[in-house]
Amino acid sequence: MDFSSLLTSFGTSFVIFLILMLLFTGLSRKSVNKVVYYPNRILKGIDPLEDGSKTRNPFSWIREALSSTEEDILSMSGVDAAVYFVFLTTALGILVLAAIVLLPVLLPVAATDNIEKSSNVTLINLEKLSMGHVKEMSHRLWAFVIATYWVSFSAYYLLWKAYNHVSNLRATALKSPKLRAEQFAILVRDIPPVKGQTTSEQVDSYFKTIYPETFYRSMVVTDNNEVNKIWEKLERSKKNLVRAEAIYEESKKRSKPAGRKPTRKTGFLGLFGKEVNSIQYYNEKINELIPKLEVEQKVTLRERQKGSAIVFFTNRVTAASAAQSLHAQMVDTWTVMDAPEPNQLIWSNLPKSFYERQLRQYVVYAIVALAIFFYMIPIGFVSAFTTLEQLEKVLPFLKGISHPGAIRTALEAYLPQIVLIIFMSLLPKLLFFLSKAEGIPSESLAIKAASGKHFYFTVLNVFIGFTVGGTLFNTFKAIGKDPSSAVTILATSIPGNATFFLSYVALKFFVSYGLEMSRIIPFIIYHLKRKYFCKTDAELKEAWRPTDFDYVSKVPEDMLIITIVFCYSVITPIIIIFGVLYFALGWIVSRNQVLNVNTPSYESNGRMWPHMHTHILAALLLYQVTMFGYFGVKKFYYTPVLIPLPILSLLFAFVCRKKFYHFFHSTSLEVASCELKETPNMEIIFKSFIPPCLNSEKYDDNQNDDPLSQV
Amino acid sequence: MDFSSLLTSFGTSFVIFLILMLLFTGLSRKSVNKVVYYPNRILKGIDPLEDGSKTRNPFSWIREALSSTEEDILSMSGVDAAVYFVFLTTALGILVLAAIVLLPVLLPVAATDNIEKSSNVTLINLEKLSMGHVKEMSHRLWAFVIATYWVSFSAYYLLWKAYNHVSNLRATALKSPKLRAEQFAILVRDIPPVKGQTTSEQVDSYFKTIYPETFYRSMVVTDNNEVNKIWEKLERSKKNLVRAEAIYEESKKRSKPAGRKPTRKTGFLGLFGKEVNSIQYYNEKINELIPKLEVEQKVTLRERQKGSAIVFFTNRVTAASAAQSLHAQMVDTWTVMDAPEPNQLIWSNLPKSFYERQLRQYVVYAIVALAIFFYMIPIGFVSAFTTLEQLEKVLPFLKGISHPGAIRTALEAYLPQIVLIIFMSLLPKLLFFLSKAEGIPSESLAIKAASGKHFYFTVLNVFIGFTVGGTLFNTFKAIGKDPSSAVTILATSIPGNATFFLSYVALKFFVSYGLEMSRIIPFIIYHLKRKYFCKTDAELKEAWRPTDFDYVSKVPEDMLIITIVFCYSVITPIIIIFGVLYFALGWIVSRNQVLNVNTPSYESNGRMWPHMHTHILAALLLYQVTMFGYFGVKKFYYTPVLIPLPILSLLFAFVCRKKFYHFFHSTSLEVASCELKETPNMEIIFKSFIPPCLNSEKYDDNQNDDPLSQV
Missing domain, CATH: 1.10.287 (Helix Hairpins)
Incomplete structure (x- = not known):
């Protein structure tokens, strides 16, 4: 891909983006569409088109997004959304810091070096601005070494601040004096069967012995299929x-x-x-x-009790502490964890036994590993067909069509990226399904697991796969023979793919953010439904009900961009501009979505963050190792000065994990011991966990008849 | 080493053993020596020489040891001693099960195979009875495959039973209605400094908020040097x-x-x-x-408060649960763990900060790794001099001395073992010192850590080092070049060292058990002290005060024997007899020591067991891998049928860890919630933790004056 096709790619992407934004501006101003563009506000009881002339101005949404505070986000969409913005801000911050130093320093250093004409690297405009243009063994490479350090330290500094901030966000949310049912409950699994006792009697007597004063009631999980x-x-x-x-x-x-x-x-x-x-x-x-x-x-409540229960306590500290303590002598029985929110419980996973969960987890890991390995095959094909020339060799009829300049350039610019994007869009659903199959008890944890898998998937397959280029399988074979060659292979292949990834990032942000803002697909679906299907108000509401913020696919995609931008930041510094644009645009668009469109269906109080943190660090580590290899390729004599960097990254990861992580897994008692606004009404808390299919008015009348618990 | 020198080795070892046992029989009957031979009984108030004619019979101690029950051990020396016997019984059981099948089956199979005379292996009597005598590719090797499986499954079965049993021992001890101070306390470290408050005020207010009803008092750790x-x-x-x-x-x-x-x-x-x-x-x-x-x-109590404290609760469940719960938002502050017994607290380690502990741990690991690597050098020398012939080459004057048959054979038999034993006896103290330097807060945990290091040390250095033979360093280099050769190298070297390890095991059990029983060294020291030094009763008591049961060196030594016997069990089945003798004799001798001699200075309630279990499994894994290699060397076509074995071992280790381990780390609440015999007197519990140097009568008079806690 040469420079002109890169420009074409930018141009087309930008035109698509403009069209989509115009659509958004036009459509969102019409009153009939407000349920499509402001569903979150409407659900919260705020009518978006009523408040003055704000919406008259086509750019008012940008002003609104920029002026919104973290408190607005917290109140509109909760901690998880706020954490996502911390992530975007951190990524943006690191790239801005990098841009401030790298662009004014590295570009001139690279451009003014007179590389020998005899070099077999073909020099086009863009490559003049990259590290590839600097002579081997040149002392100018010191500037690039310093740049490598600068990016790393910017990342450490901002990541540390971000982790602290997210930890405080989580603490504030958990401390909140607002009653939240899940803070009074724990999830107990692997209750060993005992003869002559129902599970419910067993759970009650067990927990009454241990917590004579604070135990309230238990709800045994039943098989609710029928x-x-x-x-x-x-x-x-x-x-x-x-x-x-x-x-x-x-x-x-x-x-x-x-x-x-x-x-x-x-x-x-x-x-x-x-x-x-x-x-x-x-x-x-x-x-x-x-x-x-x-x-x-x-019948279900009496006869279909399973070996799992939700246990309620009368105060938060006991619940928080109980969720962290070993209860039984045999560790594979009476396992406990903090109860997730009632609405995100995956009921069917609750009765799965200890070893079944373990087994399922490893089976899923194996499947994912296989999937990572074999997804390479189609992606390998794509990579081989990246250039139209190669495509023409295989499909000669293309030659006729693609002859004229414009179409040819456009095809050349888009073909591989589009194929890649289609491939990747199939993935999140599969990974979420697999993560649920692990036996994870709550939706947010399943999403976290899916998102983690997705990250390794994208980095290994898309980034490394594309970089090394269609021969990852062969590369692995080569690495198997000589493990030390891995870094060199990566380092030598990276510079060649700079333009591909540049246009990938551009396509990504222009088209996908354009699509997200304009909500073209939900818009069409809503209007079709409204016209031909919906008869009642409930059906209409159902038709425009906004979806959740899509963490499973959004976060790993952002991570892929971070990985790409990190790895190229020093080699082709111009990519940082695209990274900054991606995250800045992403920040504004997501702000709008979170404030106006998406409603969160669950709240994990920021448990996603440690994953994000680890993945940014993993990207940083990959970048540092790649740079080490690339300096080696450049025959830079002082390459070993880069060795401390990966060690520092690991140390940084270690300290962060030790200092922050446990709090993201369990609720600390210090936080749980904060006072509540009101005395909890345990009956309401208990009822909020009853699944809808078991919820009958019976519970109100007479507790003694109620087989859910014999308190 | 040939067969006759092996016999000489056995003979001499046995003679030494007999002499030592005669000494024991003679000396232990004298009334003046009863403090040397029965100190534990005397301390418990049982006069050993009073109860009838028991001690008249020189073998009565054996009858006594055999007839003692687990309850006797528990009451005389506690859970840790009982767990050690579970370990001995398990090892003995595995070897007996192995002997029952392997000896009658494998010996005839091996001995009756007519190996070609042209083989360059010199055949002496012993080797006729070993797997080396079976022809390559012979179908007789199937018997050895089955034997390999039999030993493994015997081990799994008995280890599983043992883990269950030890878990119950621990549960019973923790459930015991007897008041134990450490069950009401937790150890809090890394208390962040706050201005304007003493640590003691801070701790009190912190824990009073979280546990308003069950918090009793706190004791801040002070710098007690002065x-x-x-x-x-x-x-x-x-x-x-x-x-x-x-x-x-x-x-x-x-x-x-x-x-x-x-x-x-x-x-x-x-x-x-x-x-x-x-x-x-x-x-x-x-x-x-x-x-x-x-x-x-x-001054110390007021001004030398450190960021660490022992916190007391009024009931066991709260203490057990508090020791397992995360307290602070920042995980590196307010870290908690269950309090060790007061007498085994390592006070100087308590104020060490979170990261200091981490750092110290890694530094110690690095030192141990280096020590393992460089201990090889002296041991390599020893191994090179194993045969007298080689020694004579270096030191020609030995030729004159060692010419006569008997001395020569004796020297040949003992030289390497003695050098090895001297080397190894220097080790435990060093490792215990290093483990304490890690910042471990209690003696039993430090001993556990030292014992773990010792195990890897012995297996890597003594067993593998000696087997591969003085060239471990070179071997590592060879393995570095071709990792798959590791198994083959080990497998080919193992058979040649069978006689060496046979005589090592024999020397070990005859001489060291003889020394242990006869208590020659304590006997001499006691009498010297009594005669020339002791003037007061206290000094006399000090002179005969029995020592602790020496876990640090005993357990890893037993583990080395297990490793040796496992690895040779199928190759040279005759070694199993020695293994059985070692553990049977060890069981009887240790029984006597535990009942009559040693007094435990601490009680860890069996926390040592998971380590022992893991190490036996590690030995089993090494054995399985070695066998896999050895069958390969034998060119056995069906060698891959052994592949499931190491996988099974890892799976078994995984399941055991998941099922049992956590309970050995924390007290389960189910166990802690058992009722107590009496209402705890919290004041006594609190006082039992005051270090002797701070213990003054002041505490009795007036609590309000007491700066230890402002309750």
């Missing part, structure tokens, strides 16, 4: 009833005053069989299902 | 006063009715300066030191 099926049927019937009634009301208005009662057929999918009155049909069905559900609920 | 010096002087003066008075009383009886008052000189070491009356001198000194000590105690 009851859930009935409950879902009931819910569907209720919805259909409302829908049928709405259709009836509408038909009254439209056709004749009596209206036309909607009908449905009783057979398969409502398409075959006798035609009946829908309203009557659903009413009958509901009346039939309600007693059935009640019977099933009782 | 006060300790004074206290030691005072104690010495007190002792000397008693001694001087005793000398005076004695002189009254002996010379003249008035007696001769003992004198001492006031100068350096009592050897120079003015001569004064000793009794008066010490009385004056004591009167001068007491007020000085009191002043110093107050």
Whole structure:
């Protein structure tokens, strides 16, 4: 890829971005679209188009994003969103610090070196500005050594500050005097079966002995498959009833005053069989299902108890301490952990036994490792076809089409990136599914696990795979024979791919941020649904209900950009500008999304952060090792002065882990002992954990009848 | 070493053993020696020579040892001693199970194979009975494969039973309704300094907030160097006063009715300066030191507070749970752990800070790694001189001495083993010192750490070093070039060293158990002291006070024997007999020592066990890998059938760790919640932790004056 195709790539990306932003500006001003562009505000009860002339100005959203504070984020979307901004700010900060020093220093140093014309490196404009332009063994390389150190120390400094800050964010959230049900509960698994006792009796007597004063009640996890099926049927019937009634009301208005009662057929999918009155049909069905559900609920609670429970305590300190303490003599029984929020519990994973969880974890790791290894094969193909010339060799008919300059350049610029992006977009769902299969009990932890897998996936496959170029498998074989060659192979391949990654970063931020802001896809789906499907208010609300902020794919993608920018920062400093643009734009766009669009479906109080921190450090380490190799390739005599850097990074990671990590895993008692605003109403806390399919009004009436707990 | 010198070695070892046992039988029957041979009983208030004719019979101690139960051991020496016997029993059990199958099967299989005479292996009697005698690629090797599996499965089965048993021993000890001070306390370190507050105020307010109901009091660790010096002087003066008075009383009886008052000189070491009356001198000194000590105690308690404290709770569950919970937001502050017994606290290590401890640990690990690597050099020399022939080449004058058959054979048999034993006896003290330098807060944990280091030391240096033979350094270089050759090198060298290790095991058990039983050295020291030094009862008691059971050196030595016997069990099955003898004799001798001689100075409730378990498994793994290599050397076509074994061992280790380990690290709440015999007297518990140098009668009078805690 030469310089002109790079420029074309930037140009096209930017044009797409402009079009999408224009779409956003136009569409978001219309009142009918406000549920698409401001759903989070609407759900929070703030009407976005009411507050003055703010929305008249097409750039007001930028002003709004820039002026919003961390408190706004915390109140609109919680700690996890705030932590994501700490991450973006940190990445941006490191790159800005790098840019301030590297651009004015390294570019002139590189550009003014007169490399021998005899060199077999073809020099085009961009490469003149990179480290490749500096002569071998030149003393100018000292500037690059200092730059390598500067980037590393900027990273340490800002990462340290960020970890401190996130730790305080988490502490503030956990200290909050607001009642939060999960702070009073722990999750107990692997309860050993005992004859002649139900699990519920067993749990109660066990915890009453250990915590005679603070134990409140327990909720044994049950197998809810059956009851859930009935409950879902009931819910569907209720919805259909409302829908049928709405259709009836509408038909009254439209056709004749009596209206036309909607009908449905009783057979398969409502398409075959006798035609009946829908309203009557659903009413009958509901009346039939309600007693059935009640019977099933009782059976489930009594007979389908599993070896797992949620245990409630009357104060936060006991719950926090209980979640961290070993309870049984045999460590694989009565295992405890802090209870996740009720709405993010993965109920089906709770009864999985200790060794089943371990086994599933290792099996999943093995699958992911295999996936990482074999995803290389398609990506290897892509990499081989990166240049159109090679593509033309395989598919000769392309020659005719791609002859004219513009199309050719565009194709050349986009082909590989588009294929890569399609590949990567298939990944997050697969990894999330695999992480859930590990037996992880809560959604946020599963997302954390998926995101971690995704990071190693992208770095190993996309970055290293693309850099070394389609031959990762062969590279591994070569490395197997001579392990010390790994660094050299990486270092020699890196400079050649600079332009590819430059255009990848540009495509990424222009197109994906453009798509995110304009919300073209949710916009189309919402309007289609509104026009042709939605009959009731509930259905309409369902149609525009905003999704969660997509950590699983967003964070690893940002991480890939960080890895790319770090690794090229000293070699081709111009890439830092793109990195800064990526994170600055990302910050503003995400700010808008978090304030106006996405609603968080769970809160992990920043447990994602240690992962992010580790991954930034991993990227830094890769960068340091690569630089070490590249200086070696440059035959720089003083290359060993870089050896302290990776050691420092490991030391930094070690100290951070020791100082901060444990608090992100467990709640510290100091934090849990902060006073509450009000005395907790334990009954409400207990009820918030009851899964919807088991929630009946019965619980209000009479506690003694309630088989959930024999307190 | 040939077969006849092996027999000589056995013979001599056995003669030494017999002599030592005769000495024991003779000496232990004399009433004057009972403090040497039965100190533990005497301290427990049981007079060993009083109970009937038991001691008349020279073998009665064997009957006594055999008939003693685990309860006897628990009551005489506690859980740690009982755990050591579980270890011995397990090792013995594995070897007996191995012997039952391997000896009757493998010996005939090996002996009846007609190996080609052309083979360059010189066949002597012993080697006929070993796997070396089986032809390459022979189908008889299947018997050895099955034997390899049999030994492994016997080990898994007995290790599993043993871990369960030890876990129950520990649980019973921790559940015990007897009050134990350390169960009510936790050790808090890394208390961050705060201005305007003493550490003691800070600790009290911190823990009162978190545990408003169960917090009792705190004891801040102080820098006791100064006060300790004074206290030691005072104690010495007190002792000397008693001694001087005793000398005076004695002189009254002996010379003249008035007696001769003992004198001492006031100068350096009592050897120079003015001569004064000793009794008066010490009385004056004591009167001068007491007020000085009191002043110093107050100063220490007020002004020398360090960032570490022992915190007391009013119940066991809170203490157990507090020791496991994260307290502070910053993990490197307010770190907690369960308090060790007061008498095994290493006070000087308590105030060491978090990162200092980490740093010290890694520095010590590095030193140990270096020591392991460089101990090889002397041991390499020893190994090179193993045969007398080689020694004669270097030291020609030996030729004259060693010419006669008997001396020559004896020298040949003993030389290397003796040198090895001397080398190894220098080690435990060094390793214990290093482990204490890590900053470990209690003696039992330091011993555990030292013992772990010792194990890797012996296996790497003595076993592997000796096997591969003086060229471990070169071997490492060879392995560095081709890592896959490691197993082969080990496998080919093992058979040649069988006789060396056979005689090593024999020497070890005959001589060292003989020495242990006969207590020759304590016997001599005691009688010398009694005759020439001891004047007072206290001094006499000091002279015979039994030592601790020496875990630091005993366990790793036993482990070395296990490693040797495992590795040779299939190759030279005859070694199993020696292994069985070693552990059987060890069991009986140790039983006698634990019941009659040694008194434990601390109790770790079996925390040593997980280490022992891991080390036995490590030995098993080494054995499995060696066998894999050796079958390869034998060109056995089906060698890969052994691959599952090391995997099984790792899996077994993993499951054991997951199931049992955590309970050996922390007290489970289930266990801690057992009821107590009596309501704890917290004041006594608190006082038991006061170091002797700070212990004054002041504490009884008035709590409010007491600066240790402002409760």
